[in-house]
Amino acid sequence: MKRDFSDRFESVSTGSHLAKRIALLTAICGLVYIARPLVHGVVYPLIYEPTWLLVGGSTLIAAVGLWLAPPLTTEGRQVDGGSLSLFLSDSAVTKLGLLGTLFAVLFVVGMLYSVPAGMVTERTLADRTMAESQQIDELPSINPDNPRIVPRAVADIQTRGSTSYRTQRLGPSDIARAEDGTLAWSYAIEPDGFRNKLLSNQRGVLLSDMTRMENRQITAYDDQQFAIGEGMYLHRSADWNLKRTDYLTQYRDDAVEFTHDGTAYMYYPKTGHEWQLTPLPHTVPVWDGGALIAPDGTITHLSPEEAQASEILDGQRLYPLYNTEREMASLGFRNGIINQLPVVGEHAEQVEVAEMPSGAGNSQPFVIDLAGEQMSYVTAMEPYGEDSRGLDEIFFVDASTGEIRYFGAEDQTLTGPERAMGIVRSADSQTGWGDNFQVVEPVPVFINDELWWHSKVVPTDNTDVSRNVFVSAESGDAVELRDTAAVREFLVGEDIENIDDVDTEPAPNTEGVDYYIVIRGSDGEELERIPVEPGQNPTIEYVPAGEGNSEPDQNNSTS
Incomplete structure (x- = not known):
């Protein structure tokens, strides 16, 4: 005999049952409201995340509906519907089974939905970011009074000490x-x-x-x-x-x-x-x-x-740094969803946030102070591709207003942060990199409409700043500065010849030069710089004055 759907529920006093359940539900909601900061991480995405809303919201509504529904019967047999024993009854098990099945189905649907919805989100964000961006023809000037000289790790060690x-x-x-x-x-x-x-x-x-x-x-x-x-x-x-x-x-x-x-x-x-x-x-x-x-x-x-x-x-x-990170990360979608897809995507003019090398100690966006004490979030973008490390565009997000500007490198080949750090290490082959010193926190600075990467050389224990090294993103030339005054003069655009305490290095890939032997006096001043060609294996001889042909006192072999 065909059974009516209502036969699935136990015959109970509907008014009394609902009154008890609604009272308990109200008490639970009251407790959740009092402790609402604890569940903020769950509630917020239920309102503003499509997948969470679909899966979590639907499951929550179904759970409340089953909670308010009368106890279920199984095999025509009534079960105890007491408020406490409900969780141990056949009715509770049946309801939980229905809820679990619903959640499983919604979870699969939600995961399938999240893929296109996520890509649409990135596309919308990229469109909005580019629509609000203004392209500039010249790089903005850096604030020379506020150079980022002390890395975070060094500041933490020194400050806590x-x-x-x-x-x-x-x-x-x-x-x-x-x-x-x-x-x-x-x-x-x-x-x-x-x-x-x-x-x-x-x-x-x-x-x-x-x-x-x-x-x-x-x-x-x-x-x-x-x-x-x-x-x-x-x-x-x-x-x-x-x-x-x-x-x-x-x-x-x-x-x-x-x-x-x-x-x-x-x-x-x-x-x-x-x-x-x-x-x-x-x-x-x-x-x-x-x-x-x-x-x-x-x-x-x-x-x-x-x-x-x-x-x-x-x-x-x-302006939230998080928003800037999301906006910059979305720019790979600015020429469409299909354009950035693997296999079928053309990747035309696709960019991505330039990778920071391991051990850099900072990440993008960089917080930089531009001229006029205008803090800005700066992000360097590189062309899409595993082997592409040159810069394509530089985005500037005003940290006070969120306004966006960007500079296109066009046909220029600009060195990125990873290569800049490598140049710093290559320009000084005598330093025990990794053992005693390390290069950290490359940040972009802009001098006379030219991009330089400002890195710091610090001991591996992060107790001090040994020197600041600037690497030109255009030529790869490196400038090494050892005091604050010299750094500020350089940022103003002062000629290197007029700056005290400065060492310069040509790009390490200078044709015919493998590395340099630098001779310094007791005061640290450079006396001579000797280029060494690839394949040469020079020895350094310390010969007292007047002993022109004596045997060397010490041999240091470098390769």
Whole structure:
């Protein structure tokens, strides 16, 4: 005999059953709302990620529907529908089986959907990025007063070695502008240890000058207790309170710690998402403003326009670095989805973010201060291809407004960061690379409309900066500078001949030259530079004056 679908459910008091279930569901929702910052990572993509919405949202709706439905019967036999024993009953097992089957089907559908939706997202983002970009004919000028001389690793070692906090530690470093206009590595002074993270407060912020090799200033604003801050647990943490007060946004970037009129602040860029319904429903990231936290715990949520107009935030990085990373990564899709596909794609004019070599210590986009104290996110793009390492385009994203400009290399062959670091090592064959010293943090600088890669040579223990080396992206020439004054003179565009304490190297692939033997005096000044041709195996003889034909005292063989 044919059974009606309603026969599958146990005959219970519908009103009483729903009342109990709705009351329990309401209590669960209340608890989730109170602890909503903890589930932000799940809730946000359920709203703004098509695959999560399809799989997770549909599964959640089905779970609530099955929860509110009367207990199921099996084989015509009624089962106990008690609220607690439901989880152990045949009815619960049946419902979970139905839910699991639905989830499995939705998961497969979601994964299949995510492939074209992901490509459409990248295509939309690339189109928007190029539509908002302005092509420039000349490279912008660098700010010579704010060279990035001190790498992050060196700043971390030196700064932590210069502070003495028993119950605090320095958080991760980031780049901020100090009140005198210089760039600095900034740190939150966080509580250290479980007990202190639970009960103590962030003590303030610390700024470490990155623009000097000598006489560097490390300034601690450590007398300002933050009511909510970094390194503080649960409801006292900045993360908890940011998500509690503005939930439908993302905080992808680390905090920018800085001071204004002697007061410490932290700024958090915000990333939102916009739905696009064609050709497939998808979302793209947008700038959603930022949040400013003061020591007293006040959180001021700002729109992009309000952040740009804020006197406190003047000169700081406002635009999310995460958004810039997404925009630059999407540019491979700017000539269409098919163009970038393997096998069938032509890859016409396709670009990709230039790879950074292992051990570089930094990644793109680079944070650079341009003329007029205009911080910018700079990304070097190279042509698509495994063997393509020359630069094709350079993108500049204003860190305050998000405005985009780009420079096309056209027919020029420009050296990328990986090759530039290799030139630094090749130009000095006498240094024990990897054993004693290493080349780190190449960043682009622009001098007289020419691109140079500014790298630093540091000991392997990152305790100091030995020298700064600039490599021309056009010629491959290397310029080695050993003090701050020389670096600033070079960035201004001063002729190398007029700069004190400068060593220059031609490109290491100079025809007929394998390497150079450099002779220096006791004061370090170069006395002579002897080119060595490929295949030569010279010996160095130390001969006292007046002993022209004596046997050599020491032989050093180089190859």
